[in-house]
Amino acid sequence: MSVDGEVRQLRTEADEPGWEVDPDDEWGVAVIATVGRQLKLRREAVGMRAGDFGRAVGYGEDLVYKIEGGKRIPRPEYLERADEVLGAGGLLAAMREDVAKVRYPKKVRDLAQMEARAVEIGVYENSNVAGLLQTEGHMRALFGTWLPAYSDEETERMVAARMARRAIFDRSPAPTLTFVQEESTLRRPVGGRMVWRRQLERLLELGELRNVSIQVMPTEVEDHFGTGGLIEELKFPEGTAVGRSEGAFNGRPVSDPKQIRILDLRYSMIRAQALTPRESRAFIEQMLGET
Numbered sequence: 001m002s003v004d005g006e007v008r009q010l011r012t013e014a015d016e017p018g019w020e021v022d023p024d025d026e027w028g029v030a031v032i033a034t035v036g037r038q039l040k041l042r043r044e045a046v047g048m049r050a051g052d053f054g055r056a057v058g059y060g061e062d063l064v065y066k067i068e069g070g071k072r073i074p075r076p077e078y079l080e081r082a083d084e085v086l087g088a089g090g091l092l093a094a095m096r097e098d099v100a101k102v103r104y105p106k107k108v109r110d111l112a113q114m115e116a117r118a119v120e121i122g123v124y125e126n127s128n129v130a131g132l133l134q135t136e137g138h139m140r141a142l143f144g145t146w147l148p149a150y151s152d153e154e155t156e157r158m159v160a161a162r163m164a165r166r167a168i169f170d171r172s173p174a175p176t177l178t179f180v181q182e183e184s185t186l187r188r189p190v191g192g193r194m195v196w197r198r199q200l201e202r203l204l205e206l207g208e209l210r211n212v213s214i215q216v217m218p219t220e221v222e223d224h225f226g227t228g229g230l231i232e233e234l235k236f237p238e239g240t241a242v243g244r245s246e247g248a249f250n251g252r253p254v255s256d257p258k259q260i261r262i263l264d265l266r267y268s269m270i271r272a273q274a275l276t277p278r279e280s281r282a283f284i285e286q287m288l289g290e291t
Contacts, residue, residue: 221274
């Protein structure tokens with residue numbers, strides 16, 4: 001019951017869609033199990049029953065047990081409130097960062113971890129603006145068109161994961177980032193006119209960074225080496241690399257040096273056939289002026 005005597009509505013499992021633990025994500029399962037165990041130990045140490053604790057943080061008793069049992073991912077605000085109620089001195093609230101990562105789909109989290117280690121990243125895109133270059137509005141518009149449709153919670157999860165990857169632009173030392181975009185991906189007004197304009201502006205902003213190169217492959221180029229589809233390459237400090245291409249090796253990620261050399265060759269040829277970074281900037285500016 002609240003201070004003014006009114007009954008407070010406690011959150012239940014039905015209020016928490018998209019916060020389930022992925023049983024196939026071993027790291028995520030371990031993290032949430034540890035967090036749940038710490039929450040339970042802290043609660044029991046102060047002699048508070050699950051029901052009383054739940055009312056204090058605004059959650060139903062069943063959901064408290066699910067979180068403590070490692071079956072549900074606690075929201076950041078749950079950890080913050082639990083820290084206050086249990087007098088944990090910031091120890092529970094400090095778990096927010098690892099818990100937030102668990103919400104990201106495993107394949108996205110794995111990609112972000114590789115990007116965080118990479119010293120060089122190259123991307124050729126022929127269907128959408130590269131994920132690292134997308135604005136938040138562009139992301140939301142894209143996720144809104146996928147079928148089967150994402151729930152609001154799932155959309156927020158995907159957007160948060162993709163936004164987190166953009167931390168790569170703030171890294172020091174800065175990695176070398178090169179992108180080649182098909183002209184068609186820049187002309188498609190994803191999300192409507194204003195979202196489209198903001199996306200073009202974002203490309204111009206990122207293109208000003210010394211470690212970022214953005215090139216446009218004009219539609220008028222009759223034949224080029226990117227017709228097989230997307231190419232992505234990540235190269236690491238120790239000299240290893242991983243890459244994939246829709247038009248090679250059945251689209252599987254590869255790390256064998258011979259296969260990486262093939263992707264290197266294709267990507268190099270694509271960059272040679274595209275507009276230069278300076279020409280590409282002028283091209284995007286002209287496109288922006290036309291919107």
